[in-house]
Amino acid sequence: MNSLIVVLSSMLYCLPGSGRSAESYAQRLPSSDTTAVNVQQSTPNHSVINPAELITYAQSFKGVPYKYASADPEKGFDCSGFVLYVFKHFNVNVPRSSSAFAKIGKRVTLDEAQPGDIILFTGPKSGTTRAVGHVGIVTEGGTTISFIHATSGKAYSVIETAMTPHYRKRFVKIVRVLS
Structure with a gap:
């Protein structure tokens, strides 16, 4: 599953994978002041789930x-x-x-x-x-x-x-x- 990490004016937002591609989100983002990076979601430690x-x-x-x-x-x-x-x-x-x-x-x-x-x-x-x-x-x-x-x-x-x-x-x- 992929997550999209979006940097807006030095703020970091992560949109969890929703089945949509990072590219579909990136196309909707303003081109100035925005960086989108597609990152493979790491396998978290699931012994304790919040x-x-x-x-x-x-x-x-x-x-x-x-x-x-x-x-x-x-x-x-x-x-x-x-x-x-x-x-x-x-x-x-x-x-x-x-x-x-x-x-x-x-x-x-x-x-x-x-x-x-x-x-x-x-x-x-x-x-x-x-x-x-x-x-x-x-x-x-x-x-x-x-x-x-x-x-x-x-x-x-x-x-x-x-x-x-x-x-x-x-x-x-x-x-x-x-x-």
């Missing part, structure tokens, strides 16, 4: 359209494809299907939820079955749970959502995969 970095990276995809069976920001994401793509960026292996998330990680209660945990819900049309059909990443824990996810609902994109009564009814569990 959840805030994971959340910031996930939030950089807000507005990417929903696309069934996709884990590609250029085409769109489905819910599990989005979670997979974000965690893969940090070299954390997670399943590709939402139902498989029920079998990984350490289960934690809603009260114990922390940013970076994975929140599991039933699918939107699951009826009486409690099978996992939707996943997201917790962005805020405690008494005001919120999460980021790729939704096929009204927004039809990657959005951040509070734990509304609609989602509370569909809630299955939270799993922690980060140590």
Whole structure:
């Protein structure tokens, strides 16, 4: 994965790889006072992942359209494809299907939820079955749970959502995969 490092008036900004090429960013930059350098992303030490970095990276995809069976920001994401793509960026292996998330990680209660945990819900049309059909990443824990996810609902994109009564009814569990 590539990152783009941009120097503007002696300030350094790094735009994490988003599937877009460095050249596409560089073409949009003013030519005076700007230097763009395409750099291979180093393999970080993943023994400890900063959840805030994971959340910031996930939030950089807000507005990417929903696309069934996709884990590609250029085409769109489905819910599990989005979670997979974000965690893969940090070299954390997670399943590709939402139902498989029920079998990984350490289960934690809603009260114990922390940013970076994975929140599991039933699918939107699951009826009486409690099978996992939707996943997201917790962005805020405690008494005001919120999460980021790729939704096929009204927004039809990657959005951040509070734990509304609609989602509370569909809630299955939270799993922690980060140590």
